[in-house]
Amino acid sequence: MSYDKKNLDITLVEDELEKLSKNIYLESPDLWIEFSDKIGEKNFDEMIIFFACKYNHLTIVKYIVENNLLDLTSPSRNKSFTSIIDHLLATSKTNNNIEIYNYLIGLISENTENPSDISTPDNSNNSLDSSLYIPKFICPKCKSNIFESGYKVMKSMIYKYSSDKNKPVIKSEELLDSITCNKCNTVIQDLNPDLLENICIVNNCSDCGSDLTVSGIVNETKMTYDKKSKKFVSSNESYSCAKCGNKLNDSQKEYFNIK
Ligand SMILES: [Zn+2]
Ligand SMILES: [Zn+2]
Structure with a gap:
């Protein structure tokens, strides 16, 4: 972690603290008194950083961490x-403050001796897409999400000799439809850069990448039997991609206003 004494200057975060203070006052004047006392004593404890994560003040989070x-x-x-x-992490996730969330995740990998271990728990990511839009493409070999662990794209470049310049120069270049997992170096079949880009767009299915506004979505309602009324009643609804059946995540439901 970087440590720079001059960052301790509280005026660097004064404006942000002022805004945060207003957020907290609106939430609870009692908490606001506690918060103001702590700021007065420059006591940056869990309460302060918790509210900074809740109300999306990355500058304050960084200020506390970096100092x-x-x-x-x-x-x-x-x-x-x-x-x-x-x-x-839970607070920033629940409040959809992706920048703070990513910053905190970065701190964990920084502090872990073996960073490759940290990107492995892809099970934990399953619970994430309920509130954050993190596109996912799982490498079939090492099971890591290549949007997090990275992927390599190959470029083909054609060189020809140029007599003007006395050296070979690039005549044309194109991206090849080949994706390699950055973690395990496996070439992933049937995948190309365009498809991966499509998956990142919120109105596209996070699995097959098709545009949901074109392919449509399926609304499924589970009906449970109610003994009292002797009728089936709907208990919960789910929405999925009409093409591949993959469920829409919460950000997509919010985006399409079908929550
Ligand atoms: Zn892999
Ligand atoms: Zn799909």
């Missing part, structure tokens, strides 16, 4: 989480 004002690995005051950083 080592708080050990994020220490136990959280909220007993549902093992550490402060777990609490913050």
Whole structure:
């Protein structure tokens, strides 16, 4: 983690703290008093960073982290989480503050001796797409999400000799339809750069990449039997891509206003 003394200058985050203070006041004047006392004492504890994550103030989060004002690995005051950083990850995720979430994830990989281990828990990512739009394409070999672990695209370049320049020059270049997993170096079949780009667009299916506004979506309603009324009643609805059956995630439902 970078540590720079001059960043400790609180005026760097004064404006952001002012905005955050307003957010908290609107939420609860009692909490606001506690918050203001802490800021007055420059006591940047879990409460302050929690609210910074909740109300999307990345500058404040960075200020606390980069000046080592708080050990994020220490136990959280909220007993549902093992550490402060777990609490913050959940908070930024729930509030869809993707930038903060990615920043915190970056800190975890920075502090892990073996960074390749950190990108492995793709199970945990399953729970993520319910609130964050993280496109997913799982490498069939190493099971990592290539949008997170990276992928390589090949470029074909044609050179010809140029007598003007006395050297070979590029005459044409094109991207090849070949994608290689950055983690395990496997060429992934039937995949190309365009398809991966399509998957990243919110109105496209996160699995097959087709445009949902063109291919359509399927609305499924589960009916459960109600003994009292002796009737089937609808219990929950789900929406999925009409082409491949992949379920829409929460950001997509929100985007299409079908929540
Ligand atoms: Zn792989
Ligand atoms: Zn699909």
